[in-house]
Amino acid sequence: AQKITQTQPGMFVQEKEAVTLDCTYDTSDQSYGLFWYKQPSSGEMIFLIYQGSYDEQNATEGRYSLNFQKARKSANLVISASQLGDSAMYFCAMRLNSGNTPLVFGKGTRLSVIA
């Protein structure tokens, strides 16, 4: 069964600086997708970025980029130029592209951006 590990329960970053949120995953499948979601204090889940296991380039979406290292099974989220509004819970998730396996989430990292 696949597993997602986020080892940082909480992180602090200064406004305008970059921050990396760690995510490692475990699966024996070769075809899968990796996702990052943001959950602000209001509670909704906001999709940020996606990386397919066969994508050769790291995904980017505005200030978000995904540092995908397949051999190390890591999919770290990099947020550049942090803003106060980035303070939230961040979840890494993975879904296999075969079978009926669910979207599996890590336990999350709480990011606090300091002015």
Add this chain to the structure above:
Amino acid sequence: EAQVTQNPRYLITVTGKKLTVTCSQNMNHEYMSWYRQDPGLGLRQIYYSMNVEVTDKGDVPEGYKVSRKEKRNFPLILESPSPNQTSLYFCASSLTRGLTYNEQFFGPGTRLTVL
């Protein structure tokens, strides 16, 4: 506007009183699922549905029921709620679970407290 809606958003109830949390999506998505979010555990899948009349258990199905009579609706039923079902619940939908990228859209969440 493409969205997933859930009702109610907040609910306080007592042990044993049957309740239903509704979920509806307007994107003609085949795949729908329910998650619960608990502190320190991330999101865990309760049930999912591949299409109308096709449902299956996720990781934590005990104490829950679902139905999928129409494509747009996927209600979550707690026949006899217990305090350990106090949680934040999310409904989500996506096009399919196929090989291509499929963003999973989340509803706003339902915060349930069982006394």
